[in-house]
Amino acid sequence: MNPVVHFEILAGPDQDKAALQSFYRDTFKWTVDTSQMDYGMVIPADEDDGIGGAVDSAEDRSKVVVYIAVDDLTYYLEKAKRAGGSVVKEITVIPGGVTYAIFRDPAGNDIGLVLDDGLDEDEGDED
Numbered sequence: 001m002n003p004v005v006h007f008e009i010l011a012g013p014d015q016d017k018a019a020l021q022s023f024y025r026d027t028f029k030w031t032v033d034t035s036q037m038d039y040g041m042v043i044p045a046d047e048d049d050g051i052g053g054a055v056d057s058a059e060d061r062s063k064v065v066v067y068i069a070v071d072d073l074t075y076y077l078e079k080a081k082r083a084g085g086s087v088v089k090e091i092t093v094i095p096g097g098v099t100y101a102i103f104r105d106p107a108g109n110d111i112g113l114v115l116d117d118g119l120d121e122d123e124g125d126e127d
Helices: 017-028 073-082
Strands: 004-011 053-057 063-070 086-093 099-104 110-115
Touching (some): 017 053, 063 073, 073 086, 073 099, 073 110
Parallel strands (some): 004 053
Antiparallel strands (some): 004 063, 099 110
């Protein structure tokens, strides 16, 4: 199985991302750390507190994006396109961070893919 490993709750370009971060801090007592590149990382207290994510801003519109761990970004982007999706963000490497891409599903939802070299080979979908 390819698990959801990260999420982003994103304010639109005409919205206040700091206010959105405060909303989630105050409402759910989330830790939102903006010390790295002003990206609002949501850090779970421990592994039983769910996955990490971010509250930040988007260039185009307000949205929620979930990120799925996969062992081959190109394979899954192509598979998404064959199934009716489209690529929103090509494969991108963040030095010292992650390698990711984003596609849009047929309903208009943006879904992220994160390279996970640690996936077992038999967990990938080969159809």
